[in-house]
Amino acid sequence: MHKLLVLTKYPNEYRIWIEKANLPDLEFVSHPTANCEIAFGEPNRIRDALAALPNLKWAQSIWAGVEPLLDISMRQDYTLTNARGVFGGLMSEFVFGHLLFHEKKIGLHLQMQKEKRWDHADSGMLRGKTIGLLGVGSIGAHLAEMAKHFGMKVRGYTLGSETSKQVDQYYHGDQLLEFASGLDYLVSVLPRTKDTNKIVDENLLNALPPHAIFINVGRGNVVDESALMDSLNQKKIAAAVLDVFEKEPLPEDHPFWSTPNLQMTFHTAALSYPEDLAKVFIENYRLFVQGKPLIYQVDFEQGY
Amino acid sequence: MHKLLVLTKYPNEYRIWIEKANLPDLEFVSHPTANCEIAFGEPNRIRDALAALPNLKWAQSIWAGVEPLLDISMRQDYTLTNARGVFGGLMSEFVFGHLLFHEKKIGLHLQMQKEKRWDHADSGMLRGKTIGLLGVGSIGAHLAEMAKHFGMKVRGYTLGSETSKQVDQYYHGDQLLEFASGLDYLVSVLPRTKDTNKIVDENLLNALPPHAIFINVGRGNVVDESALMDSLNQKKIAAAVLDVFEKEPLPEDHPFWSTPNLQMTFHTAALSYPEDLAKVFIENYRLFVQGKPLIYQVDFEQGY
Known part of the structure; x- marks a missing residue:
């Protein structure tokens, strides 16, 4: 089982859409755990949880911009994907x-x-x-x-x-x-x-x-x-x-x-919908379990 | 020569675009004359000139709506075309x-x-x-x-x-x-x-x-x-x-x-441009001189 931590303000809004997809070998966890491999959510919340996720393999951002995760002093030993096609x-x-x-x-x-x-x-x-x-x-x-x-x-x-x-x-x-x-x-x-x-x-x-x-x-x-x-x-x-x-x-x-x-306007030009972002995660998770390269990967050096 | 009467508020705005097309056998007239065959302009102005255009063969409206020309008490012995594709x-x-x-x-x-x-x-x-x-x-x-x-x-x-x-x-x-x-x-x-x-x-x-x-x-x-x-x-x-x-x-x-x-708004949703309407006229005039059926013909009965 791959353990997934959803790190968003309203995690259930996303979880219900992911659950509907009946993804194989996926288990939700509610808090950062040592054996959690996948994080999905807002880049600033992922940043704050990084230290408690030593086995993180993949983080899927729900934003297009991932600045909070780009500081070179931070871990970059996982695959970071951002949200595209949604905005x-x-x-x-x-x-x-x-x-x-x-x-x-x-x-x-x-x-x-x-x-x-x-x-x-x-x-x-x-x-x-x-x-x-x-x-x-x-x-x-x-x-x-x-x-x-x-x-x-x-x-x-x-x-x-x-x-x-x-x-x-x-x-x-x-x-x-x-x-x-x-x-x-x-x-x-x-x-x-x-x-x-x-x-x-x-x-x-x-x-x-x-x-x-x-x-x-x-x-x-x-x-x-x-x-x-x-x-x-x-x-x-x-x-x-x-x-x-x-x-x-x-x-x-x-x-x-x-x-x-x-x-x-107030950084509200493209307020996204959990359903759309869950789709991005689902698409990438199917690649993840097959060991294929994920889409929408961020180059930590380029920043996008 | 086919005599053309332009009946719009600012006739020169239209005339310059028509002249640029160098149409064959076309002559502009400034006032209604007995031998004028073609009228181009606003339906209400065409209506007011109808009596003075006994040989009118074709009227090209610059509006989509041609209500002023539809009253059954009026002449309907000419081809009426309206403006389409412009609005x-x-x-x-x-x-x-x-x-x-x-x-x-x-x-x-x-x-x-x-x-x-x-x-x-x-x-x-x-x-x-x-x-x-x-x-x-x-x-x-x-x-x-x-x-x-x-x-x-x-x-x-x-x-x-x-x-x-x-x-x-x-x-x-x-x-x-x-x-x-x-x-x-x-x-x-x-x-x-x-x-x-x-x-x-x-x-x-x-x-x-x-x-x-x-x-x-x-x-x-x-x-x-x-x-x-x-x-x-x-x-x-x-x-x-x-x-x-x-x-x-x-x-x-x-x-x-x-x-x-x-x-x-004030009947200004689609204020048209003389250049666009001149194009409609030019396209139809080429058909007219070849004796081909005009496009955008109005059915007097249906009203469009």
């Missing part, structure tokens, strides 16, 4: 919902309704616009596909990979400003790694046209927050939508709360 | 923008930001939801396709046609309440005809679940306005988004302005 659809709904909110001027129409003002307010459209994706992994690929459904042009900036066929043009390395030039929308889905710190800085923001909208649904470290504030205050870009921040929850005295044309 | 993308952006605005609780997040309240507000998603389309012509087919991209189930209610393959299940005739039962979203794209009056009435609204959202981007005659008001006031459905009304502009004393959970 793309949710992120697409968030990103295109917010882009359409801006283009269709939904806020303005609500205001006009309040004022009983019947008027042909000009609204824009996604069709024909150019979206730039900072990072094109499984989430970026989903965004690229949805952008094509809306008739948009898609650019992608990645370290080197060019996996999504929906991206019209890829950019790498020192092509960042070229990538940004002329974008209507810039969307970051980059993870927190040592290479992604403050990629969205003054130079990148200055390369965007003044009507551009920036959305960050990746990680907060990617943005130079004071440069973004300057850019919005000086109307160098039109708007920003941020779901992630350098410090979360965002401190109450942070100027972002009232920066003009900055709209925020 | 689907625009309507999709409007409909899914508003559905995502509701599901992603964008208004609530704006309010939370004002209150500096960091919280995991529950938001919903389109994936897995069921959308019901009242009318599945070219616009409905586009909505159906986009709904599938978002992972939704699609029902269609039509007179009899079942052209779009993206619709999972079709309903006709007396199956209207069956069609409505259990829908998450009901979207009407029906034109104004003698058969579509008040299809969205008390019975239909009562068949929807209380979390349902109704969107009307077709024509205002389709809705029993007082039944919709009752339904919203009594929270029998969750919300409505209306772009069209029985009387437009909506009278200032109409209770819709302040009906709870009713959001309105």
Whole structure:
């Protein structure tokens, strides 16, 4: 029997979905034990349990980002897999919902309704616009596909990979400003790694046209927050939508709360569903018992 | 030479796109003349010019709806074509923008930001939801396709046609309440005809679940306005988004302005672009000069 420890805020929400799959040779344990081989849950809870799991062979994260487990001072003698394929659809709904909110001027129409003002307010459209994706992994690929459904042009900036066929043009390395030039929308889905710190800085923001909208649904470290504030205050870009921040929850005295044309959500762009994450575990467990390589493995060095 | 009269508010916006196509044997005229064969423009302006165009052979409407030309007391001795294939993308952006605005609780997040309240507000998603389309012509087919991209189930209610393959299940005739039962979203794209009056009435609204959202981007005659008001006031459905009304502009004393959970736009869901409409004309003109049947012909009897 393989002993599984579920480490999430509401472990039963996940356990019931895993139990339904009737997986072979699987036994749930409620607390860290020496002979527990598998952990499934939030990376920070797995980190806190690591010392009590000397025989851990595999940890399945329910998040895409696994920063809590990447510190080089920590054990990395087990297979770490993260959650993929789960967040793309949710992120697409968030990103295109917010882009359409801006283009269709939904806020303005609500205001006009309040004022009983019947008027042909000009609204824009996604069709024909150019979206730039900072990072094109499984989430970026989903965004690229949805952008094509809306008739948009898609650019992608990645370290080197060019996996999504929906991206019209890829950019790498020192092509960042070229990538940004002329974008209507810039969307970051980059993870927190040592290479992604403050990629969205003054130079990148200055390369965007003044009507551009920036959305960050990746990680907060990617943005130079004071440069973004300057850019919005000086109307160098039109708007920003941020779901992630350098410090979360965002401190109450942070100027972002009232920066003009900055709209925020609270790291809730893609709240996942236990059923979806249980599926990822189940798929990987079947590989695990057959001794096959797991999918969605994290490279501890790269960080994703 | 075929004489063409452009009858729109800003005729030059259309004329420049048509001129670019260098169509053979085409001559623009600025005013109705006895030998003018072709009219292109807004149906109400074409109606007003009909008497002065005794040799009219073909009228191309720049609208999808051609009600002003359907009155049986009027001439119907010419080929009438309407605008299709132009509005689907625009309507999709409007409909899914508003559905995502509701599901992603964008208004609530704006309010939370004002209150500096960091919280995991529950938001919903389109994936897995069921959308019901009242009318599945070219616009409905586009909505159906986009709904599938978002992972939704699609029902269609039509007179009899079942052209779009993206619709999972079709309903006709007396199956209207069956069609409505259990829908998450009901979207009407029906034109104004003698058969579509008040299809969205008390019975239909009562068949929807209380979390349902109704969107009307077709024509205002389709809705029993007082039944919709009752339904919203009594929270029998969750919300409505209306772009069209029985009387437009909506009278200032109409209770819709302040009906709870009713959001309105001002017949602006799909403001079209002259370039797109010129393309429709150009395509049809090429058929016209070859003596071939035109596309997008309106049946005066059916009304679309």
